[in-house]
Amino acid sequence: MDNILLDVRDLTVSFDTYAGEVQAVRGTTFHVKKGETLAIVGESGCGKSVTAQTIMQLIPMPPGRIKKGNIFFEGKDLAKFTDKQMEAVRGKDISMIFQDPMTSLNPTMKVGKQIMEGLIKHQKMNKAEAKERAIEMLRLVGMPTPEKRFEQYPHEFSGGMRQRAMIAIALACNPKLLIADEPTTALDVTIQAQIMELMQDLQKKLNTSIILITHDLGVVAKVADRIAVMYAGVIIESGTADEIFHNPQHPYTWGLLKSVPRLDLGQKERLVPIDGTPPDLFAPPKGCPFAARCEYAMKICKEIHPEKTNLNSSHYVHCWLQHSYAPNVKNPITGEGR
Amino acid sequence: MEERKTLIEVRNLKKHFNVGRGLTLKAVDGISFTIKEGETLGLVGESGCGKSTAGRTIIGLYDLTDGEIIFDGMDVSRLSKQEKRQFTRSAQMIFQDPYASLNPRMTVTDIIGEGIDIHGLYKGEERQKRIYNLLELVGLRREHANRYPHEFSGGQRQRIGIARALAVEPKFIVCDEPISALDVSIQAQVVNLLEDLQDEFGLTYLFIAHDLSMVKHISDRIAVMYLGAIVELAESNELYEKPLHPYTQALLSAVPIPDPAVEKGRKRIMLEGDVPSPINPPPGCKFQGRCKMAQDICRQKTPELVEVTEGHFVACHLVK
Numbered sequence: 001m002d003n004i005l006l007d008v009r010d011l012t013v014s015f016d017t018y019a020g021e022v023q024a025v026r027g028t029t030f031h032v033k034k035g036e037t038l039a040i041v042g043e044s045g046c047g048k049s050v051t052a053q054t055i056m057q058l059i060p061m062p063p064g065r066i067k068k069g070n071i072f073f074e075g076k077d078l079a080k081f082t083d084k085q086m087e088a089v090r091g092k093d094i095s096m097i098f099q100d101p102m103t104s105l106n107p108t109m110k111v112g113k114q115i116m117e118g119l120i121k122h123q124k125m126n127k128a129e130a131k132e133r134a135i136e137m138l139r140l141v142g143m144p145t146p147e148k149r150f151e152q153y154p155h156e157f158s159g160g161m162r163q164r165a166m167i168a169i170a171l172a173c174n175p176k177l178l179i180a181d182e183p184t185t186a187l188d189v190t191i192q193a194q195i196m197e198l199m200q201d202l203q204k205k206l207n208t209s210i211i212l213i214t215h216d217l218g219v220v221a222k223v224a225d226r227i228a229v230m231y232a233g234v235i236i237e238s239g240t241a242d243e244i245f246h247n248p249q250h251p252y253t254w255g256l257l258k259s260v261p262r263l264d265l266g267q268k269e270r271l272v273p274i275d276g277t278p279p280d281l282f283a284p285p286k287g288c289p290f291a292a293r294c295e296y297a298m299k300i301c302k303e304i305h306p307e308k309t310n311l312n313s314s315h316y317v318h319c320w321l322q323h324s325y326a327p328n329v330k331n332p333i334t335g336e337g338r
Numbered sequence: 339m340e341e342r343k344t345l346i347e348v349r350n351l352k353k354h355f356n357v358g359r360g361l362t363l364k365a366v367d368g369i370s371f372t373i374k375e376g377e378t379l380g381l382v383g384e385s386g387c388g389k390s391t392a393g394r395t396i397i398g399l400y401d402l403t404d405g406e407i408i409f410d411g412m413d414v415s416r417l418s419k420q421e422k423r424q425f426t427r428s429a430q431m432i433f434q435d436p437y438a439s440l441n442p443r444m445t446v447t448d449i450i451g452e453g454i455d456i457h458g459l460y461k462g463e464e465r466q467k468r469i470y471n472l473l474e475l476v477g478l479r480r481e482h483a484n485r486y487p488h489e490f491s492g493g494q495r496q497r498i499g500i501a502r503a504l505a506v507e508p509k510f511i512v513c514d515e516p517i518s519a520l521d522v523s524i525q526a527q528v529v530n531l532l533e534d535l536q537d538e539f540g541l542t543y544l545f546i547a548h549d550l551s552m553v554k555h556i557s558d559r560i561a562v563m564y565l566g567a568i569v570e571l572a573e574s575n576e577l578y579e580k581p582l583h584p585y586t587q588a589l590l591s592a593v594p595i596p597d598p599a600v601e602k603g604r605k606r607i608m609l610e611g612d613v614p615s616p617i618n619p620p621p622g623c624k625f626q627g628r629c630k631m632a633q634d635i636c637r638q639k640t641p642e643l644v645e646v647t648e649g650h651f652v653a654c655h656l657v658k
Contacts, residue, residue, distance in 0.1 A: 043521040144611075158612045159385075188384035188548065190609045193592035197608070215522055218551075218594030221601045241598040257596065259526035261555035263578060264595050270533075271555065273526035277491050 005209050006032040006055070006177055011069035011079075013047075013054050016062060022281050024050040026233035027069070032177065037203065037210040039224035039241075041217065041256070045278060047233040048213045052179045054079075055211075056096055057086045073177070092122040095170035099182035101162035105154040111165050112138075112150030115172050122173045137168040141198060160191035167198065174206055181213045196223055217260055221245060226314070229253050232279050232289035234305075239315030247334055249317040252290045254332050288320065296321060296329050342374040345510060345542050346396070351405035353388075353395045363617045365391040367566035368405070370643065375509075378536065378543040380557030380574065382550055382589075386613055388566040389546045390434075393512045396544065397431050398422075409510070427457050430503035434515035436495035440487040446473070446498055447483045453506040472501040476531060493524035500531065510542045517552065529556055550593045554578055559649075562586050565624040566616055568643055572650040582652045585625045623655065631656055 013025040025047040032038045040048045053059050055071055055078065071078040078089065098104040106114055115134035119125045125133065131150070138146035141164040154162055163183065170178055180199065184192035200223055203210055214220060220227060221241065228238040229252065237250040248254055255274040276293040279285055285292065291301035301320050309322040321329055328337045353366040366388040373379045381389045395402050398414065407414040409425060417425055430453075433439035440449055450469050454460050460468045470480045476497040487495055496516060503511055513532065517525040529552065535541060547553050553560060554574050561571040562583065570583040581587045588607040595601055609628050614620075623641050626632040635655050643653040 043523060160612055188613075189550065189592040190384065190588060191612070193594075193606055194608065196594075197606070216594070217522070217596035218601075221596050221598045222594045224598075245596070245598050255523060259523050260596055261551045262595060262597070263551045263554060263590070263593050264597075264600060271526035271530055273530055274523035275527070277493065277524070 003034045004031050005034050005074065006211075007070075007072040008051070008055070009070045009072070011051065011054065011071065012067040013050055013059065013064060014067050015064050020282050023284055024064075024233055024281060025054065026284060028228075028230070028233070028235050030228050030235060030238065032209045032211060034176075034209055035203070035207045036225040037212055037223050039212045039214060039220040039227045040230055041214060041220055041227055042230035043215055043278060045281070046230045047281075048230050049181055051230075052096070052181050052211060052213050055179065056090060056094060057081065057083075058096075088122075091118040091170075091175070092173045093175055094177045094179065095173070095175040096179045096181065097163070097166050097170050097183045099185050101159060101166050101186065102154075104166060105162060107154050109153070110150070111152055111154060111157065115165070115169050118169065118173050133172065134168070137172050138165070140171075140202070141165075141168045142194070143168075159187055160194060163187060163191075163195055164198070167195070167202070171202060171206065171208070175208060177209045177211065178203075179211045179213070182215070183212070184219060185214070185216070192219070199223070217256065229256070232284055233281060234289065234318070236288075236290065236319070237317040239311075243311075243315040247315075247331075249311065249315075249322065249331070250290075250319050251294045251296050251321070255293075257333055288318070298326065342376060344372045345375045345377075345410060346544075347372045347406075347408040348392075348396060349406040349408070351392065351395060351407065352403040353391050353400055354403045357617060361617050364566050364619060365616060366395060367616075367619075369561075369563070369566075369568045370405075371561055371568065371571060373510075373542055373544060375542055376536070376540045377559070378545050378557045380553035380560040381544060381546045381563060382548060382553050382560060383563035384548060384589075384613060386565075386616065387563040388616070389563050390514055392563070393431070393514050393544060393546045397429055397512050398426065399431075423457070427453075427506045428508050429510045429512070430506065430508040431512045431514060432496070432499050432503050432516045435519055436492050436499055437487075437519070439499055440495055442487050445484050445486055446478075449487075449498060450502050450505050453502065457506050459506065468505070472505055475504065475535070476501045477527075491524075492520050493527060496520060496528050497531070500528075500535070504535065504539075507539075508541070510544070512544045512546070514546045515548070516545075518547065518549065525552065532556065550590065562589065565613060565619060567624050567653065568651075569625065569654070570650075570652045571643065572652075576650055580650075582646060582650070582657045583625075583654050584629050584631055584656075623653075 009029050010027045011025055012027050015022040015024055028051055042048045066079050112134050115137055116130040119130040119133055135146045135150055138149055143149050143164055184195050224241045226240050227244040228235045231252050237253050258272040274293055279289050287302040287304055288306055291297040298320060306318045306320045308316050308318055310316045320326055330337055349370050350368045351366055352368050355363040357363045383389045394400050396407055402415055447469055450472055454465055469483060473482055478497055517528050545556055557574045560574045560577050561568045564585050570586045581590055588609045591607045611628055614627055622637040626636040641653045641655045643651045645651050
């Protein structure tokens with residue numbers, strides 16, 4: 001298993017606020033292999049962005065704190081790194097692309113200079129070399145007239161262009177891991193298609209691993225090798241893209257898949273929403289967090305959080321329906337029983 | 339469906355903004371369509387294409403620059419004060435951002451009751467009863483009536499927005515991206531609610547959104563906008579099965595399908611570049627700069643929206 005790049009174990013992150021402790025991430029375990037794309041899927045507030053930001057140590061501490069868990073990156077535990085040590089990792093080995101390209105670029109700095117920053121710091125390039133490489137990066141991400149764009153400020157770029165610039169910054173130092181936090185949510189579909197295609201191309205060229213954080217199942221279907229479904233701070237199901245889309249086992253995953261209309265299907269079926277809202281993370285339920293919204297919930301679901309059930313070497317689920325005493329429920333996606 | 343009467347007719351609607359230095363931003367530049375009673379027309383397009391401006395102009399939040407809006411037989415831009423009041427009661431709007439569109443200093447009762455008071459529909463106890471009814475209708479509870487917007491989640495706020503629109507018993511509702519700020523599992527709740535209300539009260543919707551899968555789901559017919567103009571308009575299944583305009587084709591191919599097996603086999607029509615600025619746009623077809631098939635005529639003459647097959651309109655010189 002030495003092709004594992006990132007190995008996150010039992011990561012637990014809380015925020016201490018005036019109103020109490022928000023348990024944003026409550027023990028997530030996952031890994032990312034070299035060159036693969038892992039998608040973390042979930043709704044707002046499920047802890048997917050906090051997980052990503054914790055890996056990068058971008059969580060302000062306090063109020064945030066890592067209560068327990070490890071983040072092994074190439075065998076070293078990032079959770080124990082000091083700020084100084086992290087500086088050498090951030091932007092070099094691990095980079096991040098954010099959702100909103102408008103607010104994550106520095107508006108007072110030329111785009112070219114923002115790409116050069118990391119190169120000068122991490123690759124110890126001189127200015128001339130860094131400039132050359134920066135222009136090369138702009139060309140790589142499909143920017144027409146990169147020499148001219150190098151000298152421009154972010155406000156002179158459109159949304160798609162800004163996201164390209166962010167990708168150029170993120171990939172300038174050839175990172176081993178790229179964390180993309182909702183990279184296309186702020187973009188239009190045609191631009192989204194351009195950006196996703198670009199990320200896939202660059203991944204092939206540079207063999208970067210990608211963690212893609214999103215709520216858009218369409219984007220996930222297009223690019224993900226493996227998927228982790230997160231709900232209320234825990235991963236409730238994980239498997240290959242094929243397993244999650246074609247043989248999902250958790251009622252929440254069923255709900256997600258059933259609640260989005262599909263463009264390629266003709267008939268007008270009524271959407272099946274998931275009733276209710278996600279639980280409050282000030283006081284998360286002691287049992288399965290989805291129990292309150294789950295139509296299959298049993299008594300035990302509200303009492304004890306279900307253990308992990310391994311369905312095969314890549315696919316696991318946390319759900320009491322897997323237990324041999326549980327009633328046989330028809331899977332609404334596959335139409336089969338357990 | 340053919341016998342239904344036309345509720346709203348938009349003829350060559352234009353909305354231009356003066357942006358200073360003698361420049362004009364042509365947000366909506368001559369669009370025409372009709373919506374029948376009880377029908378949902380979807381209006382799709384990318385950001386900046388003018389779809390929201392069109393919705394806001396139709397409802398009267400902007401004064402139109404040119405063109406006509408005929409609602410229930412009346413020309414909306416030439417109404418007397420009395421008729422205007424009648425119109426604002428018949429036509430309502432649901433906004434995109436449930437956080438920004440509710441006054442944080444008003445209780446839910448005040449928010450929903452405001453329209454009822456302005457139009458003098460109910461008083462005293464009846465008014466309170468009506469508000470309770472509306473809350474239950476949109477899936478909220480009576481206890482919610484005296485709370486403030488900040489006490490609700492995004493989905494619940496959007497329900498308050500819907501209750502406010504319904505309070506004055508409208509015939510027509512402009513839904514301007516009503517679900518884009520909501521989570522996936524909540525979107526389906528709100529869409530189902532909108533569909534139920536339409537069935538119950540025979541409402542007519544103009545549903546503006548950029549999520550093409552959802553628009554296809556909810557709409558009877560769909561109009562595709564690009565840079566202030568409608569480039570294609572058809573019955574929704576027809577549009578998805580036989581898109582004729584090169585822009586519609588590219589737009590549809592860019593929408594990812596939530597199924598990896600289907601996604602792997604799909605070919606995308608990639609569009610180069612971005613949507614050009616609507617300030618002083620070049621003559622000819624608005625899409626020609628990004629269209630791979632563009633010819634000389636596309637650069638010289640603006641294509642008209644013509645009916646190619648029954649009910650399927652397209653504005654392209656190359657579609658015969």
